Amino acid sequence: MEEQFESQRNHLLAIAYRMLGSLSEAEDAVQETWLRLHRSDRSKIENLGGWLTTVTSRICLDMLRSRKARREEYMDEHMPENLAKDRYNPEQEALLADSVGLALLVVLDKLKPAERMAFVLHDIFAVPFSEIAPIVGKSELATRKLASRARQKVRGNAIDSQTDLNQQRKLVEAFLAAAYAGNFDSLVAMLDPDVVLRDDREAGVRAETKGAASLAKKVSGHAKAAQVALVNGRIGAIAAPGGRLLYVIQFTIKDEKITEVDLISNSARLEQLNLTILSD
Known part of the structure; x- marks a missing residue:
């Protein structure tokens, strides 16, 4: 089980990082996924990769909603004076951010949690809307609309001039x-x-x-x-x-x-x- 999970770790970390925009939080989400897998009845898991993606996404969604509910000044948490407190190597996170795209991370942080979830899973990781809908707790049609709104915000409206x-x-x-x-x-x-x-x-x-x-x-x-x-x-x-x-x-x-x-x-x-x- 551990070997199967480790084979999925980088994929799960990539999803969580794009959801949360923080390497430390992404690592926490992936670790929580491992703990839930360890406590689960594996005989009922037909598709391990799909199960892990779903669980990681739900954990990230809960973290995003909790962050919003606490009205955290999220960007202030990551100003330079706080970097030394991060238990992860800032250079490692910078490299990961560069691979994702700095501008994309900033714009994603402006999206509502469900919009961010729908956009990241569908547009970046090609997860079908039918699988995303249960994660965000909406119908497939409503989930499509979430992704559409997020896509418009990310790419920007058409500019006349x-x-x-x-x-x-x-x-x-x-x-x-x-x-x-x-x-x-x-x-x-x-x-x-x-x-x-x-x-x-x-x-x-x-x-x-x-x-x-x-x-x-x-x-x-x-x-x-x-x-x-x-x-x-x-x-x-x-x-x-x-x-x-x-x-x-x-x-x-x-x-x-x-x-x-x-x-x-x-x-x-x-x-x-x-x-x-x-x-x-």
Whole structure:
């Protein structure tokens, strides 16, 4: 039995990680699945792989619902100062997050528990809706609707001005690349002379930096972890090393120049943002 379970462990861990977005919680869910298997009547289990997937999914769903019921500030649990308390290697979790996709993890965290369950199981692991329905406690039709809503949130609604969006994306990608490389002249060229940077990372106060030269000097050599995403339907960026959302950047662009940069790290403000993955 142990050998059969171990052969499924990586698959179960992959499911649990996408459900929970935390390696430590995923490991806990898989361990609880093992304990339930150990206590169960194995003679009644016809399909071990299906049974383990179902049990792990139900455990994850309970954990997600419990997390929501306690109104935990989930993202705050994973800020850098708490990483040292994790009994797992942060590098291991970062590698796993990279394999999943950092933006996907952030967006999945915005979904309701049942939506996240339906989307992950069906769209990522190809579990039939007929098997997902009993897990989320809904009809097959209702489960399909859950996955559809989640899919729309993950992929984003259709945007009318795709050309403008693509142009803005190129500008923001160039800005982030120049910031990371410390290319001062390129940064200044992309900024409006009267650009304003608002940053709330210092004691919750939204400190302002005005002027292209001042902003370029402040961000030069940074933005290593930032990547482009949609923020409330507009081109922005997120910094989520290891799948842990640290901050979001909103850009205001006029006449192909960046006029405002708003860096948001406050958890209450982050919860109000709609973040969407951008495909390559």
